[in-house]
Amino acid sequence: MITNFRAVRAIYVFEMARAGRTLLQSIVSPVLSTSLYFIVFGAAIGQRINEIDGVPYGAFIVPGLIMLLLLTQSVANASFGIYFPRFTGTIYEVLSAPVSYGEIVLGYVGAAATKSIVLGLIVLATAALFVPLHIAHPVWMLTFLVLTAVTFSLLGFIIGIWADGFEKLQLVPLLVITPLTFLGGTFYSIGVLPPPWQTVALINPVVYLISGFRWSFFETADVHVGVSLGMTLAFLAACLAVIAWMFRTGYRLKT
Amino acid sequence: MKPPDRPPVIAIRGLAKTYATGFRALKGIDLDIRSGEIFALLGPNGAGKTTLIGTVCGLVRPSAGTVSVDGHDIATDYRAARALIGLVPQELTTDAFETVWATVSFSRGLFGKRKDPAHVEKVLRSLSLWDKKDSKIMTLSGGMKRRVLIAKALAHEPRILFLDEPTAGVDVALRKDMWAVVRQLRDSGVTIILTTHYIEEAEEMADRIGIIDHGELVLVEDKATLMRKLGKKQLLVRLNEPLETVPEGLSGYRLALSDEGRALVYTYDTREERTGITRLLGDLSEAGIRFHDLDTVQSSLEDIFVDLVGQRA
Numbered sequence: 001m002i003t004n005f006r007a008v009r010a011i012y013v014f015e016m017a018r019a020g021r022t023l024l025q026s027i028v029s030p031v032l033s034t035s036l037y038f039i040v041f042g043a044a045i046g047q048r049i050n051e052i053d054g055v056p057y058g059a060f061i062v063p064g065l066i067m068l069l070l071l072t073q074s075v076a077n078a079s080f081g082i083y084f085p086r087f088t089g090t091i092y093e094v095l096s097a098p099v100s101y102g103e104i105v106l107g108y109v110g111a112a113a114t115k116s117i118v119l120g121l122i123v124l125a126t127a128a129l130f131v132p133l134h135i136a137h138p139v140w141m142l143t144f145l146v147l148t149a150v151t152f153s154l155l156g157f158i159i160g161i162w163a164d165g166f167e168k169l170q171l172v173p174l175l176v177i178t179p180l181t182f183l184g185g186t187f188y189s190i191g192v193l194p195p196p197w198q199t200v201a202l203i204n205p206v207v208y209l210i211s212g213f214r215w216s217f218f219e220t221a222d223v224h225v226g227v228s229l230g231m232t233l234a235f236l237a238a239c240l241a242v243i244a245w246m247f248r249t250g251y252r253l254k255t
Numbered sequence: 256m257k258p259p260d261r262p263p264v265i266a267i268r269g270l271a272k273t274y275a276t277g278f279r280a281l282k283g284i285d286l287d288i289r290s291g292e293i294f295a296l297l298g299p300n301g302a303g304k305t306t307l308i309g310t311v312c313g314l315v316r317p318s319a320g321t322v323s324v325d326g327h328d329i330a331t332d333y334r335a336a337r338a339l340i341g342l343v344p345q346e347l348t349t350d351a352f353e354t355v356w357a358t359v360s361f362s363r364g365l366f367g368k369r370k371d372p373a374h375v376e377k378v379l380r381s382l383s384l385w386d387k388k389d390s391k392i393m394t395l396s397g398g399m400k401r402r403v404l405i406a407k408a409l410a411h412e413p414r415i416l417f418l419d420e421p422t423a424g425v426d427v428a429l430r431k432d433m434w435a436v437v438r439q440l441r442d443s444g445v446t447i448i449l450t451t452h453y454i455e456e457a458e459e460m461a462d463r464i465g466i467i468d469h470g471e472l473v474l475v476e477d478k479a480t481l482m483r484k485l486g487k488k489q490l491l492v493r494l495n496e497p498l499e500t501v502p503e504g505l506s507g508y509r510l511a512l513s514d515e516g517r518a519l520v521y522t523y524d525t526r527e528e529r530t531g532i533t534r535l536l537g538d539l540s541e542a543g544i545r546f547h548d549l550d551t552v553q554s555s556l557e558d559i560f561v562d563l564v565g566q567r568a
Contacts, residue, residue, distance in 0.1 A: 004334070010364025014353075021352055089348030093407065096312040096342050097365040098334040254316050255274060255309075 001102040011094070011107025012114075015081050019115050026077075027119060030069055034123045037065050038130045041187065052189050053220035058131040063214040064186030065127070070120050070145065071152050071181055071206065075173050078112035078156025083163050086252075095254065101247035105157065112153035113146070120145050133217070140225070141216035147232050148209050152177075154239035161252050180206045185214075190222040205235055262326070263287035264415060264446050265311065270320035272306050272470075280306040282470040283320070288415075288448060293441050295461035295478075296450045299564060303470040304450040305345060308417050312342045324415065338366060341408030345419040345450075347400045351393040355384055358392060359406045366411035378409045382436060398429045405436070416440060418449040422456060434460055454560060458482075468564045484559070490532060492519040492539065493548035504542050508535055519546075525553075 002008065019026045042058030049057040085091040094104060127133060135141050163169040184206030190198055201207055202223070212228025215221035221228070246253070265288035272281040280303045288294050298304050309315035311322050313333060322329045324336040350358055359375050379385045382402040387395060392403060401421065408416060418437070422430040437460060441447055451457055457464050458478070465475040497516035508531065511520045519539075523530045539546065 004367040006364045006367045006369065010361050013364075014357075014361050017357070018352075088350070089344070089346055090350055092314055092342070092344050092348060093362060093365060095314050096337060096340070098337040098367055099365065100334075250316050254314060 001100045002106060004099050004103050007097060007099040008103050008107045008110070011104065012111045015108060015111030016114065018081070019077075019111075026115065027122065030073055030119055031122055031126060034065055034069055035126055035130075037061070038127055042127075042131055052192075053218070055218045055220060056131065059133055060189075060214075060218070061187055062124070062127045062131065062133060063217050064181075064184075064210050066120050066123055066145075067148065067184075067206070067210045067213055068178075068181045068186050069123055070116050070148050071177050071209075072173055073116040073119055074112055074149050074152035075156035075159065075177055077115050078109055078153040079160035079163065079169055079172075080156075081108050081112055082157050082160035083169055086161070087166075091253070101244075104247075105154075105243060109150065109153045109157050112156060113149040116149040116153065117145055120149070135217050136219050137216040141213065144209070144213045144216055144228075144232070147229075147236065148213070151232060151236040151239060154236065154243060158239060158242050158246070161246055164252070180204050181210075185210045185222060189220075205231060208232060261290050264290040264325055265448075266321075266323045267307075267311070268321050270307070270310060270322060271318045272303075272310060272315060273318045280470050281310070281317075284467075284470075284472055286465065286472060286475065288446060289463070291441070291444060291446055292462040293437065293447045293449065293460050295457035295464050296448065296467055297452075297454065297457055297464060297560060298450070298467035300452075302467045304467055305419055306470075307467070308342070308419050308448070308450065312340055312417060313337055338411070339414045341411065341413030341416045343401075343404045343408045343416070343418045343421060345423065347397060347404070349392045349400050349403055351391070353392055354389050355379065355392060355395075355403055355406070356388040358403065359410045362407040363410040368411045374412065375410060378406050381439065382406050383432075398425055401425060401429075401433075409440075413445065415446045415448070418447065420450055420452065422451070422453065430456075466560060466563055473563050481559070487553075488523055488525045489552045490521040490523065490535075491550040491552065492521065492546045493550070494518060495545040495547055498544070502542050502544065505535075505538060508538075519544075 038058070038061075041061055046056070046058040046061070051057065052060045082091075085094065124133075159169065159172050163172075183201065184204050185201070190201045190207060190211070193201060208223060208228040208231035211222040212225050212232065215225045215228070245251070265286075267284055267286040267288075270281055270284040270286075271279070273279045284303075284307060296304050296307070306315055310317050311324070311329065313329060322336075324339055327333075327336040327339075329336045353361070356375065356379075359378065360370070363371070363375065376385065379388055382405055384399070384402050384406055387399060392400060395403065405418075405421070421437070422433050425433065434456070437447055437449070449456075449460065461478050463475065463477050464481055466473045491513070494517055498512060498519070499516060501510045501512060501519070509522050511522075512518070513520050521532070521535055523532070
């Protein structure tokens with residue numbers, strides 16, 4: 001289904017250029033806000049918090065913060081990327097071009113995922129300035145980074161097609177993604193919760209992402225890394241299925 | 256006119272579209288577009304012009320019927336079909352922050368064509384956009400944005416160009432320019448389908464004219480044939496004294512009374528060598544009928560259009 005590589009490249013380059021134009025908003029602002037987290041929770045308050053599973057608190061929150069950034073940025077980038085052409089009407093061109101749905105998704109989601117991966121790596125490098133970091137499984141770390149960026153860019157793409165106004169576009173990240181990430185163990189291990197809440201926490205898909213990502217750094221995890229990987233892939237598959245349905249029915253794209 | 260030897264470049268069969276609201280925008284359209292022609296689609300607002308174009312271009316999912324573009328079905332062989340088509344939408348839907356060059360190059364890539372700066376340059380120059388190539392689109396005037404949309408549609412060297420109301424809201428000078436551009440394109444072998452509100456535009460540009468109303472094609476005809484029908488002209492003789500009936504001595508003419516007997520209407524064909532006007536005026540004074548004014552009225556495409564659409568309303 002992917003044969004028009006020039007179209008994929010055109011969409012990808014267009015989307016990356018958009019990030020280039022809004023460099024301040026795209027890169028500086030998320031890096032700054034994440035750095036503030038490191039300073040406050042890592043360096044300042046973190047000094048007074050005990051190690052968790054043998055990892056200093058400042059280092060412990062690094063994977064969670066990167067995930068927080070990855071999730072919010074992937075959703076924001078991808079949803080805006082597809083919503084804005086719908087809003088301005090320029091989507092007509094993509095819909096009338098000889099491109100398959102797979103190519104459209106690859107272009108838009110690929111660009112959104114690339115941006116959040118780059119951001120994640122920048123924040124990782126920034127974190128290394130504040131706390132001593134050791135990555136136990138770099139390959140797994142990258143695998144989780146890429147899988148999460150792609151999965152949540154797909155989710156963002158879905159939101160961007162579903163949204164019929166800027167309010168809805170902001171609503172899902174605000175009301176769903178951010179709480180799930182904060183409650184998903186960005187700043188703590190699920191193990192510190194009272195037992196009933198530990199069970200409740202396992203409903204949260206973000207728990208598996210953060211746990212798997214953290215394991216690739218420190219080899220400590222709330223759930224087994226295989227479960228993390230499985231859950232991530234399941235969520236990825238679910239997003240792909242929803243997108244396939246949207247395109248098949250022309251949902252909010254074609255009348 | 257002799258029927259085309261070549262198969263139609265676009266063949267539309269039984270095309271229907273019913274929107275989710277239940278509105279029937281297209282009710283079984285059959286239409287062939289001939290290769291290399293300029294086809295003007297006329298119709299009032301909401302007649303189905305944009306829906307028809309949208310369906311051929313892949314923006315609207317048809318409820319029934321088929322469309323094939325140069326033999327490629329738009330549903331099963333959409334890549335081949337769409338690659339042949341360029342679409343200029345009605346609304347000025349452009350990016351704001353992109354440069355003219357970037358947005359036109361983007362269109363070319365989207366349609367799977369390899370980079371070709373020379374072609375992009377040619378397109379921009381032909382639309383007088385070359386000196387604006389590095390300008391952000393948002394800084395351009397409405398007319399310039401319209402040209403950018405045309406440039407985008409031409410970026411991938413389409414063989415068929417759809418222009419949805421290309422001159423809506425465009426000033427007279429620019430409209431003339433636009434017509435020149437369209438003619439150039441036709442001369443280079445591009446088939447052009449345009450929709451318009453302006454009858455003048457269809458008269459000026461089209462080889463054939465289709466009139467659509469309430470989702471049905473009311474008429475499809477060569478412009479020349481249509482204009483022949485329009486060749487009829489009427490002379491109105493404003494009388495000093497109203498008449499009850501046309502005087503018997505003048506029964507040889509096709510005369511009618513109007514304006515409560517205060518005017519005689521003479522219908523004639525402008526392309527005949529002898530229109531009979533001189534003789535009629537002579538006969539009138541001989542019959543002692545005095546008149547104080549003369550008017551001539553020529554029916555236009557607009558009249559035919561209003562007639563056709565009016566009859567159906």
